[in-house]
Amino acid sequence: MNWNYEQPVSIIFGNGRIKELNDIIKKAGGSNGLLVIPEHFAERGTANNIMELSEGTITTMFTDVSPNPDVTEVDKCAEVIKENKCDFIVAAGGGSVMDCAKAAATICTVEDTIRSYHGTGKALPETHLPLIAVPTTSGTGSEVTCVAVLTDRENGKKSPIVCDNFFPSYAVIDPELTYSVPPSVTANTGMDVLCHAIEGFWSRGHQPVCDACALHAAELVFKYLLKAYYNPVDTEAREKMAEASVIAGLAFTLPKTTSSHACSFPLTNIYHIPHGEACALTLDYFARINKDAEEGRIQKFAEKLGFENVDKMADKIYELKKEMGMKCDLKEYNLSDEQIDELVKISMHPNLLNNPVDITDDMLYEMYNSMR
Numbered sequence: 354m355n356w357n358y359e360q361p362v363s364i365i366f367g368n369g370r371i372k373e374l375n376d377i378i379k380k381a382g383g384s385n386g387l388l389v390i391p392e393h394f395a396e397r398g399t400a401n402n403i404m405e406l407s408e409g410t411i412t413t414m415f416t417d418v419s420p421n422p423d424v425t426e427v428d429k430c431a432e433v434i435k436e437n438k439c440d441f442i443v444a445a446g447g448g449s450v451m452d453c454a455k456a457a458a459t460i461c462t463v464e465d466t467i468r469s470y471h472g473t474g475k476a477l478p479e480t481h482l483p484l485i486a487v488p489t490t491s492g493t494g495s496e497v498t499c500v501a502v503l504t505d506r507e508n509g510k511k512s513p514i515v516c517d518n519f520f521p522s523y524a525v526i527d528p529e530l531t532y533s534v535p536p537s538v539t540a541n542t543g544m545d546v547l548c549h550a551i552e553g554f555w556s557r558g559h560q561p562v563c564d565a566c567a568l569h570a571a572e573l574v575f576k577y578l579l580k581a582y583y584n585p586v587d588t589e590a591r592e593k594m595a596e597a598s599v600i601a602g603l604a605f606t607l608p609k610t611t612s613s614h615a616c617s618f619p620l621t622n623i624y625h626i627p628h629g630e631a632c633a634l635t636l637d638y639f640a641r642i643n644k645d646a647e648e649g650r651i652q653k654f655a656e657k658l659g660f661e662n663v664d665k666m667a668d669k670i671y672e673l674k675k676e677m678g679m680k681c682d683l684k685e686y687n688l689s690d691e692q693i694d695e696l697v698k699i700s701m702h703p704n705l706l707n708n709p710v711d712i713t714d715d716m717l718y719e720m721y722n723s724m725r
Contacts, residue, residue, distance in 0.1 A: 356560035360603060362486075362497045363523045368592065371487065371527040374406040374443070381483040381522050383441030385412055387434055389454040390445045392416040394489070397533075403445055403487070413437045418446070421504045421511065421621060421628070422453040427467040430457035434482070443485045444521075445530075447542070448493025448628070451486050452501040455519040458482045471503055472512045479518070486521040489530045491581070491594035492542020492629055494549055494602020496524035504622070511622045512702070528588075528595040536582050540677035543578040543594060545629030546601045547571060547670070548613050548636050553605030555643050555651050556707045566604035572658055573597035575669065582677055611708040612639040616717075619699035624686060630679050637667040637674075638720050639708070646709035683724040693721050 365373065378386065388411045390400045395416050404411045415430050430453055434442070444454035460467045462480035470477050486496035495501075499519045504511040534542075547570075553559070554567035573593050580590035617631035626634070644651055644663035655666040674681050686692070697717040705712050 354560075358560065358562045358607065360497065360606070361520050364497065364526065364599065365523060366526045366596070366599065368529050368588075369527060370525055371403070371530060372406060374403065374485075374487075374525065375408045375410065377485060377523050377525060378407055378410050378441065378443075381441050381485060383410055383483065385437070385439050386410050386441045386443055387413045387415055387430075387437065387439040388443050388445065389415045389418065389430060389450055389457070391418060391447075391450060394446065399445070403443065407443070411443060413439060418450050418453045420449050421502075422449045424466070424468045424471055424503055424505045427453055427456040427460060427503065430454065431461035431467070434458075434461040439482070441483045441485065443487060445487040445489060447488065447490040448495040448502070451488070451493070451495040451521075452503060454484055454486075455495075455501040455521070456503060456514065458484045459516065459518045467503065468505060470514055471505055472510055477514070477516045477518060481518040483522040485523045485525065487525045487527070487530070488595075488598065490534055490538060490542045491528075491531050491591070491598040492545045494546070494598050494605070496521055496526065497599055497602040498606045500606070502628075509622065511618045524599065526595050526599050528592040531591050531595060532586055534585065536585065537678070539578075539582050539585065539594075540679055541627045541629035541633075542598070543574060543581065543629070544633035544636070544674065544679065546594070546598045547574045547578075548629070548632040549601035549605040549610065550574065550597075551636065551640070551654075552611045552613055552707075553601070553608045554654055555646065555709050556605070556608035556611050557709055558608035558707060560607065563604045563606075563608050566600045568654065568657055570597045570601035570604055573600075575658060578673065579676065609707050610704055612642075612705055612712055615702035615704035616696075616700045618702055619696050622699075623695070624683075626680065633670070633674055634680055634683075634724075635720065637670040640667040640670065642712070642716065643708065643710050651709070683721070686725070688721070688725045693718065693725070696721050
């Protein structure tokens with residue numbers, strides 16, 4: 354088996370590590386920075402705290418980022434960078450903020466729109482500004498990936514862009530920043546972590562280093578997610594979920610995500626189901642589909658996690674969703690045959706090619722019909 358591994362992001366992990374921000378900015382060579390952060394964080398004072406920690410090096414703020422960042426928001430962010438002649442970016446928030454900042458950090462270096470590169474296959478320019486990623490949720494792993502998932506609402510499209518430019522220079526993972534996250538977000542982002550770990554493991558692009566990360570991250574989610582959900586200030590649970598998130602990010606960056614993520618795009622785009630919840634909706638289904646692939650390596654994965662077999666692991670995934678009040682079906686949408694047709698068509702996303710079992714239209718029809 355031939356394989357390669359690369360992880361260029363410098364990871365700074367631990368409670369209170371955000372206080373080291375100014376030293377990290379100095380290492381990045383920054384002097385005039387932009388803070389990309391959700392508007393509600395700015396209102397709560399989190400943004401001001403981060404700007405104070407930068408000791409004057411962050412001079413500008415951008416808050417116009419939606420939960421599924423649009424290509425127009427990336428272009429707006431890039432314009433702010435150019436207008437203020439910023440030389441580095443700090444992205445503090447969830448995956449949406451980091452994805453927007455990643456794309457803006459590159460597109461700001463040229464006179465172009467990110468739409469030109471969204472789902473077109475056109476190669477991005479090689480120039481980009483240094484980015485410091487500061488996750489405030491334990492979910493996306495975007496702080497260590499070269500992926501930015503963007504939406505083009507005007508054209509009804511949501512898809513990832515993959516580019517080495519998008520690797521942040523530094524990732525500052527401070528579990529204390531996740532304490533204020535509400536239980537529903539803890540559930541959705543936590544299940545996204547589990548999807549990253551499991552899909553990274555069973556992806557056709559799997560390799561030993563990422564396999565080890567996937568196993569470690571999945572074990573932490575099964576052990577600590579409910580604890581963090583029920584007690585937001587459980588120090589150990591929050592720290593372990595933050596650890597799971599970044600390790601799962603390492604697990605899927607190179608192998609890429611597969612079936613559950615492919616199906617999540619139309620579920621989020623059309624029915625506005627949050628990303629993590631949309632991914633988790635189909636994870637147990639695909640676990641059963643994939644369980645015997647590649648001579649049973651996924652069965653061994655489940656066994657190493659303490660389950661009797663993959664079916665028992667899939668049962669546990671379903672139980673986690675149900676206990677945390679997440680969607681386990683699509684009954685509330687009263688889907689017509691035409692809507693099922695649409696879901697099947699749009700679910701045929703390139704990520705499905707990474708799945709260890711070839712997913713057919715008939716499989717998708719069976720899955721979606723069982724949910725209505």
